[in-house]
Every structure is written in structure tokens, then in C-alpha cells.
Amino acid sequence: MKSQLKLYNSLTRRKKIFTPLHPPYVGMYVCGPTVYSEAHLGHARPAITFDLLYRYLLHLEYKVRYVRNITDVGHLENDADEGEDKIEKKARLEHLEPMEVVQKYLNSFLKNMQDLNTLHPSIEPRASGHIIEQIELIKEILEKGYAYEINGSVYFDVLKYSKKYNYGKLSGRVLEDLQASTRTLDGQNEKKNPFDFALWKKATPGHLMRWPSPWSVGFPGWHLECSAMSTKYLGDVFDIHGGGMDLLFPHHECEIAQSTAATGNEPVRYWVHNNMITIDGQKMARSLGNFITLDQLFTGDHPMLQQAYTPMTIRFFLLQAHYRSTIDFSNEALQAAEKGLQKLLKAIETLKKLKPSLTSTVDIKALWNNCHEAMDDDLNSPMLLSHLFDGVKYINSANDGSEKLTAADLESLKKLFNTFVFDILGLKDEASGGNEEKLADDLMKIIINLRQDAKNKKEWGISDKIRDELKNAGIILKDLKDGADWVKE
RNA sequence: GGUCGGUUUACCGAGUGGCUAGGUAGCGGUCUGCAAAACCGUUUACGGCGGUUCGAAUCCGCCACCGACCUCCA
Known part of the structure; x- marks a missing residue:
């Protein structure tokens, strides 16, 4: 385990060599989807980013427990809904049980993930299956004095917390600024301060998703499930927490506060955040209505799509950009990705047929080093691809006779492509089979x-x-x- | 308004104080009965203005523009 993997930590805002708390074990928690509608292209970004990280950690021979939650309890939608639950709302519209909605979109999400060739996480815990753990966590926070109960709801006391700990350190927020800019929300009059957030909310009479608790029949707060489940499966302190950059505040900030308040420990050692996918320069998001679902991409059934794109084209497209950069969607870019991927896979086929020479005119060892260096540098997949295309050129030139490769180098090159293209980048040849x-x-x-x-x-x-x-x-x-x-x- | 990030060649997208990233498209060539494909080669850059430096697209300052977060969001 002499890995030189450097990861960018959102908390410290710099790259640092990754060293797990208890080598060779690595605990990684990633914020998963809220399953109340079809997954879109944006959901593919963290899925593939953290699949890449997971695969690379496995390649480095770490024993990884990868936990990705499924949010099936639902969060508040907006004030117009009077606090109505997201999943509940959809259930009414479609006349389905809330859990029926959850199951339907969970199945769809998992299918999409499989299509994208992401490895299954070690555990995919569901929020609804961890209500007891969440209630226990609230009790602990109450005991430590960082929460208060009002009218059957429990809120986190941010002001009190900030006297001992630093609330806002992850997102760079300053409490005074928050006070000035926080919007008036439902239930705000109950809170001591506008920036306090709910740990438990008492259910309104029409609220379908509800559970008994010591405070009221209600449901857990927006950020609690991740604290409860990450602690349960990975411990008070664990190595990596991942998610989209849009979750930095308030979600991850609140997670840190909850866990720290309960245990006194800084819960996460490396915060890793992927950037957004943009479309016409704007974030692709369900709420903005500018999204394309993964199924639509795979079938081409969307007015903005000139053609269907295979899951591997989508995967390659995302890997061509670094995970911390935004990546702009366009048909042109996807078509370029499609061709590039074909070129790469074709060369791998050609490689199988190459005849060995007595000498080599290219340096395969250097290529190995370059590939590892690229991945070690904060998972620089675009750089890795660039090196792999050097390899493609070697293969094609050898095929033309303008370069030579020994039998040993041919083997090494095959192993290299196998390792980096299939094992680490998680690409696969879709044409073969059937x-x-x-x-x-x-x-x-x-x-x-x-x-x-x-x-x-x-x-x-x-x-x-x-x-x-x-x-x-x-x-x-x-x-x-x-x-x-x-x-x- | 606050906080943070970005502005790279036709498009997508890396990177770095001096050395061609890469992919796609374009152009030239090889191959070929023709065509297509494939392969090889190759042109067009670093938002603006100052500063530091022998040297800056890369560091610093100012300006412009764009975006993210501040509300559920991947």
C-alpha cells in the first residue's frame, strides 16, 4: 500500500495524499439519490465519480466499505407545498403508495447504474429503514445540549454549537451572514434562530410518511439520515464522504454539526465533491426542468437529442472531464465521446492481433507510470485517457509496422489497457455479447x-x-x- | 448582497513559470476497382489591462463576463 493517491479535500481546499484511518480498510460514504422520479444525466456524475474512486481504491488493494444511501423518506419541497413531503406529493398525483413510488424509482435508478457499469456499493441503506437510528441520534444530540424541542419538533441549536465548534467551516459560511440572508420558511417561528435546522418534524395531519418518536408522530429532518447511517456503518470517524457540490451547504455542513455534536469527533477525514453537469452553461437539475433522464439518453427520446447515446458513451463523456470541473452537455460533445471511445476499444481489439518483435521502439513502462500518476493526481481521468491514447497510437503504429513491440511489452500493454480501461475507468465493449x-x-x-x-x-x-x-x-x-x-x- | 469557483484553439476538455495534453471536427497523406472506414501527419489557443520575472496562458493586482451555493437539488 504505497499509494501516492492525492485527493482534493473540500474541507481544507487542497490536495493531500490519502491515508486511511485504519489501513488497509477504507470507509466511504456517498450521498445517493432521492428516489421520487427518474434519474437524469446529473445523477450519473457522482455515480461515476465515486465508482471511479471506489475502483481505484480497490486497484490499490484497499478493502473498501462503500456505503451509498437511498433517500426514501422525502424532504420538504418548497413553501408552496406547505411542507408537504416530496414523495408523498408524487404519491397523490399517481395514486400510489409512497413506498410504491420509492420502489419504482429505486428499481429504475439501480438499472441505470448497472447500465453505466458502476459497481454495487457494499451497503445501500435506506433512510426509512433507519428511523430508529435517527431517533437515537436526536436523543444523543439533545443530551449533549445542542438541540431543543418545541411543539413536538426538534431543532438543532446552531448558535450554541458554534460557541464550541466551527459551524460553516466546510462551506465557508459565516454565521452572521447566514442570519442576514436566511429566508423565511415554514416553521421558522418555532426556531430560536433562522439558521437552526430540523432534526425531527411533527407531521401535519395530511402527512402520510410518519413514524412515532418520543416527541411526536412525525419524520426525521433533512440532513439526519446521512449522519445516522454513516455512523452506523462506518463509525464516528471515517475516511471519505462524497457527494455533489450542491450538497456542500447546507446538507454536509449540517451533517458535520450533527455528528460532531453527538460524538465530539470530526466525522469525515476527506470530503470529496463532484461538480455539476451544465446545459447551455446552466446546472442541469430537476428543479430547473432542463434535465435529460438517463433512459432518454439511452433511447434518444428527447427533443434535445439528435441520437441515442449508449451508457458507455455517457460514461466516457463524463470521464473525459475532471470530476471537479463542470462539464457542458451537447450533442457535439457526446458524439465526439462516442467516436473517441470507439477508437480506444478498436485499438484494444487490434492489440490482441499484434505480432511480437525482437525489440521495442516504445516505452511501455513509462506509459504505466504516466497512467498511475494521472490517477494518483486527484483521479485525473482526462489525463489518464490522454496517456491511454498514446498507447492507442503505439498499437496502431505497431500494426502499421512503424513501431515495434516485444512479446513482453505486448503482454504488458494488454495488461495496462485491461487494468486502466476496464478495471479502473469501468468502460466495457458494448458490441460484444448476445x-x-x-x-x-x-x-x-x-x-x-x-x-x-x-x-x-x-x-x-x-x-x-x-x-x-x-x-x-x-x-x-x-x-x-x-x-x-x-x-x- | 455574501461565499466560492470559472473564462484555454472550430467544439468538448486537461495542464503547467520555459517542454505538442487528449478526443472530435477541419486539412494533407497512406490504403483502395470505386466508396466508406481505418491509420499516419498537421493548422488555428490560453477574457482585458497592469505588475513580478531572464521568461507567464501558468504567480500577484484591478476590471469585465459566466456559473455554483446561500431553498429541495447529484
């Missing part, structure tokens, strides 16, 4: 052979006819030096 594919491949081989016969006899009329009619059927033939390749239009 009985249908196999049948089509066999049939096409026969047709291509017949056409080759015609070509050998210089019967251009026949060979062109075969090509033209295949084109009408949606298949494009590409003549190669020896034989031909084909691709669906």
Missing part, C-alpha cells in the same frame, strides 16, 4: 465472403449491388486490407 449479435456476425461473414468472390472475379456490378442493398437494410460495409468489416447504421 446470441443475436453472434448470428448476425455469422450471416455477415457469409455475405462478405460471397462478395469477396465477386470482387476477385472483378464482377464489380455484383459486389456493388451487395454493398448497396446492405446499405438499404441499414448495414454499412467497410472494406479492409484483408476482408471487410460491417457496422449497423
